[in-house]
Amino acid sequence: MNSFSEIQEYLFTGEMTFASGAVMFVVAYWVISILTGLGLDALDFDLDFDTDTDVGGFDGFLGIGLVPLRWLNLGSIPFMVWMTFLSVSFLTASIAVHEWKEYSGEPVTNGAIAIRVLLNLVAGLAITKIITQPMRKWFKEDFFEPSEMVGSSGTTRITTGPTRGKVFIERQAGDLFSEARTAGESIPNGTRVTVVGYDSDQKMYIVAESPAMDEDVAATTNKGSDDV
Numbered sequence: 001m002n003s004f005s006e007i008q009e010y011l012f013t014g015e016m017t018f019a020s021g022a023v024m025f026v027v028a029y030w031v032i033s034i035l036t037g038l039g040l041d042a043l044d045f046d047l048d049f050d051t052d053t054d055v056g057g058f059d060g061f062l063g064i065g066l067v068p069l070r071w072l073n074l075g076s077i078p079f080m081v082w083m084t085f086l087s088v089s090f091l092t093a094s095i096a097v098h099e100w101k102e103y104s105g106e107p108v109t110n111g112a113i114a115i116r117v118l119l120n121l122v123a124g125l126a127i128t129k130i131i132t133q134p135m136r137k138w139f140k141e142d143f144f145e146p147s148e149m150v151g152s153s154g155t156t157r158i159t160t161g162p163t164r165g166k167v168f169i170e171r172q173a174g175d176l177f178s179e180a181r182t183a184g185e186s187i188p189n190g191t192r193v194t195v196v197g198y199d200s201d202q203k204m205y206i207v208a209e210s211p212a213m214d215e216d217v218a219a220t221t222n223k224g225s226d227d228v
Contacts, residue, residue, distance in 0.1 A: 015116040019094040019124075022087035029080055072125060073132040085131050090124030097123075146205075147198045149176070153210060154193055160207065161186030167193060167207055179204035 011020040069075060074082055097120055154169035160180050165187075167180035179202075180193075187193060187209050197206035 015113050015120060016091075016094050016098060018117050019087070019091040019120060022083075023091050026080070026084050026087045030084075033080075072129050073136060076136045077132055077138070081135075082128065082132060086124055086128045089127035089131070090121055093123035093127065094120040146178075146200070146203070149195050149205065150198060152195045154180075154195060154205075154207065156180070156187050156189055156191050156193055156207070159186055159189050160193070165207070167195070167205055169195070180207045181205075182207060 010016065072082075094116075097116060149169060152169050152171075154167040154176075157166040157168050157177070158164070160166065161182055162184070163181070165180040165182065167178055169176040169178070181199070181204055183196075183206055187207070192210040193207040194210045195205050196208045198204075199206060
């Protein structure tokens, strides 16, 4: 492979196309992430399921189906981090198999390509499992009772009202960025707020605008004057 066209033909022919496409997707994501500040959780999703669910029901069926994904560490670490290792492992396995046993002279069928893609993907998943296993502790979630945040101070990250909003709460154990709502009027972005409640059904905090610092000082001064 002495030219770009030969490399391109090698990477985007037959079973190599799928692995190369996966790598291109990951590279494009990280480039966009660097340029726009897109976070690791932009394409993340939750794979939590109730292990006590009745296995005879549809939810139980879905829960059982998620077990292999959990075993592969998908959901234990950010999706795009996991996908990065999978795409590279998938491509490495595809190149290794292609170099180890090239196709013979007869025409290549779609069935033969599909079998190779599947085998290469399985090998890539196995490699990804091995690589990401020690990474689980790096992304281990800080489990806490959300209602414990009631009374804490935070900052709105977008205009927060009764129907939409975000709040950023600084914590010693790790900062928290969560959905938030107000019980009344909207609060502008960047406003200091106090968490006054937690909606466990919708998993969001109820916030209210914190009193301004000068108002607190004035209230304290007035109280001191009254005492005198």
